[in-house]
Amino acid sequence: MSDTNDRLVQLEIDVLAENDKQAAKNRQYFEENSILALNLVSSPGSGKTTLLCETINKLKSSLNLAVIEGDQQTLNDAERIRSTGCRAIQVNTGEGCHLDASMIDGACRQLKPQPHSVLFIENVGNLVCPAAFDLGEDCKVAVLSITEGEDKPIKYPYMFQASRLMILNKIDLLPYLNFDINKCVEYAKRVNPDIEVIQLSATSSEGMQQWCDWISNRFKQINKK
Ligand SMILES: Nc1nc2c(ncn2[C@@H]2O[C@H](COP(=O)(O)OP(=O)(O)O)[C@@H](O)[C@H]2O)c(=O)[nH]1
Ligand SMILES: [Mg+2]
Numbered sequence: 001m002s003d004t005n006d007r008l009v010q011l012e013i014d015v016l017a018e019n020d021k022q023a024a025k026n027r028q029y030f031e032e033n034s035i036l037a038l039n040l041v042s043s044p045g046s047g048k049t050t051l052l053c054e055t056i057n058k059l060k061s062s063l064n065l066a067v068i069e070g071d072q073q074t075l076n077d078a079e080r081i082r083s084t085g086c087r088a089i090q091v092n093t094g095e096g097c098h099l100d101a102s103m104i105d106g107a108c109r110q111l112k113p114q115p116h117s118v119l120f121i122e123n124v125g126n127l128v129c130p131a132a133f134d135l136g137e138d139c140k141v142a143v144l145s146i147t148e149g150e151d152k153p154i155k156y157p158y159m160f161q162a163s164r165l166m167i168l169n170k171i172d173l174l175p176y177l178n179f180d181i182n183k184c185v186e187y188a189k190r191v192n193p194d195i196e197v198i199q200l201s202a203t204s205s206e207g208m209q210q211w212c213d214w215i216s217n218r219f220k221q222i223n224k225k
């Protein structure tokens, strides 16, 4: 490898090590306050914000919720979330293509999620580097919409390895597409045998109850500790 490549690799290692230190602090803060932080990762347009709005509408009467929205530009998604009545803060990453742990630290200082609450983090749409950046979350949730094709878990394996749950969204469109759900689940399990899978449609509501139950169960588990 050339000197330049060596330096680039070292820089990447340093950046990730620095991020991991802040992520550990975030995780401690979340644990001490019994905050369930879920990091939603996906490509742009898989339906994360739509899913969050529907999820908030279903859970807001039973759980305390807040959202950190990550996008390169615009305040659109935070405004969509706020229209549900839920507190939300937008983080714009500019040229950056992922959220990092210090951005979450800064956002939490402003947002002040309440103890015993669920904090959803919508990451920047990108199936690549958000996999490498720990935010201190309880877990990553990969949202894959069926319009993207069933091969994404093997094309972007790190994201699906890093996620506890894969949501297959937009199943209302199944009649119009050649999407092989069994194959997609098999690919996801090939890269992560422990990955859980929920099929749903954020727009038709099918499967939404299973997802809401999944959140409530995780919330109960972290509150038992
Ligand atoms: N048919 C269908 N469309 C959906 C569903 N969920 C989201 N969408 C649409 O997908 C597009 C992108 O959604 P958005 O929530 O902005 O995705 P994000 O970029 O991941 O936050 C919008 O036009 C949504 O209406 C779904 O379950 N079914
Ligand atoms: Mg969005």
Ligand SMILES: [Zn+2]
Binding pocket: 096, 097, 098, 129, 130
């Ligand atoms: Zn990135």
